[in-house]
Amino acid sequence: MLVGLGGLLGAAAQAHEDWPLRSEGRFRYFGLHVYDARLLAPQPLNAERWAEQAFALELVYARELKGQRIAERSLDEMRRQGELAPEQAERWLAALKTAFPDVREGDRLRGVHEPQQGARFWHNGQPRPGQLDREAAARFFGIWLHPATSEPGLRKRLLGL
Structure with a gap:
């Protein structure tokens, strides 16, 4: 669900710039370097309770991608964690399309995860519209951190397993 830009101005969303780097890993698709993922958090993440903790996940892109394609792929990956009602999927996709611009190398x-509120996004340090509510945020970050991820090796690196 889309939440207004000013609606998630909690402490975690404001402090994420000061959080230490906890882990990082590279995502490749058919051998092509797509992005490097960096996990920042005020404290190490618990692999079983990550959805209850504040953190930021930053993707540094190695290639050009369209924001619409990033949003669509994100929703596909979010579905790996369980069924989504069509109306819910449409709302989440609209929010993701708003949040994600086209990217270049x-x-x-x-994305900053604030467990009691949702997620906010930044592009090259600038805030983006298109925020996610709590449920959508947990599904979104689950793309990398949920046990049902399509990239278990990257999950292990990010969670330090």
Whole structure:
């Protein structure tokens, strides 16, 4: 669900710039380097309770991608964690399309997870519209951190397993 830009101005969303780097890993698709993922958090994440913790996940892109395609692929990956009602999927896809611009090599997209509120996004340090509510945020970050991820090796690196 889309939440207004000013609606998620909690402490985690404001402090994410100061969080230490906890882990990182590279995502490749058919051998092609797509992005490097960096996990920042005020404290190490618990692999079983990550959805209850504040953190930021930053993707540093190695290639050009359309924001619409990033949003569509994100929703596909979110579905790996369980069924989605069609109306819910449509709302989440609309929010993701708003949040994700087209990216080029070197661009950074950062999502900040604030467990009691949802997620906010930044592109190259600038806030983006198109925020996610709590449920959508947990599904979105589950793309990398949920046990049903399509990239278990990257999950292990990010969670330090």
